[in-house]
Amino acid sequence: MDLPLITLVCASILTFFILKLLYNQTQNSTNLPPGPRPFPIIGNILELGRNPHIALTKLSKIYGPIMTLKLGTITTIVISSPQLAKQVLQEHGQIFSSRTIPHSAQVSDNHKISIGWLPTNAKWRKLRKVCATKVFSPQVLDSTKVLRQQKLKELLDFVKEKSSKGEPLDLGEAIFSTVLNSISNTFFSMDLSHSTSDEKSREFKSIIEGSMEDAGKPNIADFFPILRPIDPQGVHARMTNYFVKLANIVDGIIEERMCSIASRADSKVSNDVLDSILSEIEETSSQLSHREIMLLFLDLFVAGIDTTSSTVEWAMAELLRNPNKLAKAKEELCEVVGEDAPLEESHISKLPYLQAVVKETFRLHPPAPFLLPHKCDEVVNISGFQVPKDAQVFVNVWAMGRDPTIWENPNMFEPERFLKCEINFKGNNFELIPFGAGKRICPGLPLAHRSVHLMVAFLLHNFEWKLADGLTPENMNMVEHFGLTLKKMQPLRVQAISVKDN
Template sequence: MDLLLIITLVCAGTLTFLILRLLFNQTHRTIKLPPGPSFFQIIRNIFELGRNPHIAFTKLSKIYGPIMTLKLGNITTIVISSPQLAKQVLLENSQAFSSRTIPHVMRVFDHHRSSITFLPPSEQWRNYRRVCATKVFSPQKLDSTKIIRQQKLKELLGFVKDKSIKGEALDLGKAVFTTVLNSISNTLFSKDLSDSTSDEKSQEFKNIVEGAMEDAGKPNIVDFFPILGPLDPQGLQARMSIYLTKLIKIIDGIIEERMCSRVSKIDSGSEVANDVLDSILCNVEATQLSRNEMTHVFLDLFIAGIDTTVVTVEWAMAQLLRNPDKLKKTREELCQAIGEDETLEESHVSKLPYLQAVVKEIFRLHPAIPFLVPRKCDEDVTISGFQVPKDAQVIVNLWAIGRDPTIWENPDMFLPERFLDCEVNFKGHNFELIPFGAGKRICVGMPLADRAVHLMLASLLHNFEWKLADGLTPDHMNMKEQFGLSLKRVQPLRVQAISLKT
């Protein structure tokens, strides 16, 4: 029913728009837009556009080229599907493309006005970036907080070992979610927000974060026809209000509690916590963050940082289990590089080139954010001989770039070997592999994600042998994707672990 409503509204609204456009066409200057499908071709593909836009856009780009125009409602969307053009947008013309398109759902509680993700380049945005770079993601800060990540990882391994001893299967994504959530919450607040023994509490927080990510990524009729905003026909803003209300209540409650405890501890001469929140509260004048801004910055860090890391680890384990020869190679490298009784640490990752290749291959095949975060063009720009008009939405289709046969040999196959003895990395310099974006708006959390994904994947493989649960075989795994702001698996990965250590 939801999809039928979208189709009806899109058809009615777009037909009205086309009629008005024809009536007033003479008053508008003609510009050379990139080629693209007609309105009727879009309607024929509306089901795929709604459910799997990353796939639909990729198919259309094979017809219309690596720069393509889509017109739905009164928004002009330009889709980029090649590394050369992505470089022009994200780096060479970064000033013109540095603003964001703001989805209607992210205007809840004016989140877009205090969000490092959606703010346009401004002094406020630069201040947020500076705070995150110095208080959260600097090499020195990450080194000082690695003991927290190590402890949370130890708890994950303990949980998996307990399941192994009992012969029970586990939902790997759910277990990894709890670990990543608590790693981030302890780094920020010195506090667990979930635990593996409280499955209900963990699942509730997981539902909130995943629900927010899914609804933030869904095609929304209101984004095409803003006049429908007050009606919220798909109910997306209403659901987002529920998610953000719960998250803001949790985060603001922690800030309130800390501010009160700091006063009493300072008065009594006791030590205060040495975490990100305390660092910000100690330097309020320097950070220039109000309490409301702190809440929304932390909200961004939770939503973006948790889901993308979990999705990447789960896809990596799924592909390794589906390709037992690759799993064997990864484990053999770990056994050779790391002693049997040695505790894996972040510094060990440099000794594991095949594991690093596995992660790169996952970033290529299953980019956590398949469209990155859409950009907004601030001025008319010419790209590859075509005009990108001011206020157009610009999408970089990483999924299409990662599966382009002109760039990658056997693009649909999981082949980590393609990255061995290869200089391509994912730090924003090689535009055929930019899972964190590039240019001035590259993901500020990339340094933490880099460490977390490699260490967690290596630790799971070093301490356990793995097999699929419920009698499933590699040949019959469901590898379908579920589109949202992040690209997760349709079917959760259920596995059984066999402990390699007593």
């Protein structure tokens, strides 16, 4: 066969496959959910802007509650209604139970043993069982509540000192440090910050906020995986640095405790989560490895601190912005708890308006606006559209919280709306799923539920609050800073006035 003929045959075969590929793409695209027309190569990347949760909410009003975006080489489906979220997270929960794994999560191959990124395999089920029985069970959380109460007492002392000096404080910073020590005591019976606003606390805050920001921001290496080896935005390098710093701390704590148990040099029982897990391993010969324990604590630690502290800060900001709501919450606390009685976790169930305040905060300011990304494991029909295999799926809970077809006056902070209905945020009511729902619901929800309610109630019960620096409720800056969690862009600076001498 001569060269011209070979060339003609090869060209014909190549042309056939190109035409077939184009035909298949056309056929598939007609069944995809609608969405903005993608640009060549980059697709819809430019549509994301600096605040993707807001940009995609605006686009959903044009293209509907199920929408397709082409982000570089990645097909992304955006869900923006409770009905479709229920189909994805519950009715087809197994098909959508996997994750698309961003480059930022692939530090040291952590995604292969991380409860947040693993598929729902045997290893994942083992870690979920540990969370349910040894980390976040009612018995474990009840046994560590004294530790959390002590951290609140330290916050009280810090704020009272500021109040007595007439000094304003950064409330978000004080909340972060308290949550940091509260969770570190629940897990490890120790403080990781030695005062409510010391340098070590600020360093932890910087590391955790930096890691959550990098984990959530659009990354060109995710849109074009071929670029991952060169890490063009430096996200992977920064995440590696964050991970090494935090892992060294957590690994050191675990190693010290394991050595203590092995040598029997210290017979003291800490009665914390770490003891609970290590005892389980010793008693049952569990196959949980040292690295799995370390990464599990690291995942839960970082996520728990960031989401809890940001939610409490948003709740306080909304209450200070709405003084009449703040007054109602304080009045309820006075009636239920009393002016001089100490606040306990057991009071939470008797405070319906406080619970409504927390629900309203989660509605307006969900910690993770898209949850963690899901991945479609097989072609499936959702609302008459075809979701292709391996598509990335975002559930825009921020959009659902601001949807006027679901909520009356959706941009207003109105806790009263939750006094008229039985909606909760535990994954049963898809109008409000800040922790997700179905198989991948956040395992830390039980601790977050206790911590957020208790800290908001504690701050309201012990102090009168006013905005510092001449700020008024009308001109408060409520702009969000986008990341894996939504932060308040401007720090919440306040002046506290103590209402009791305990």
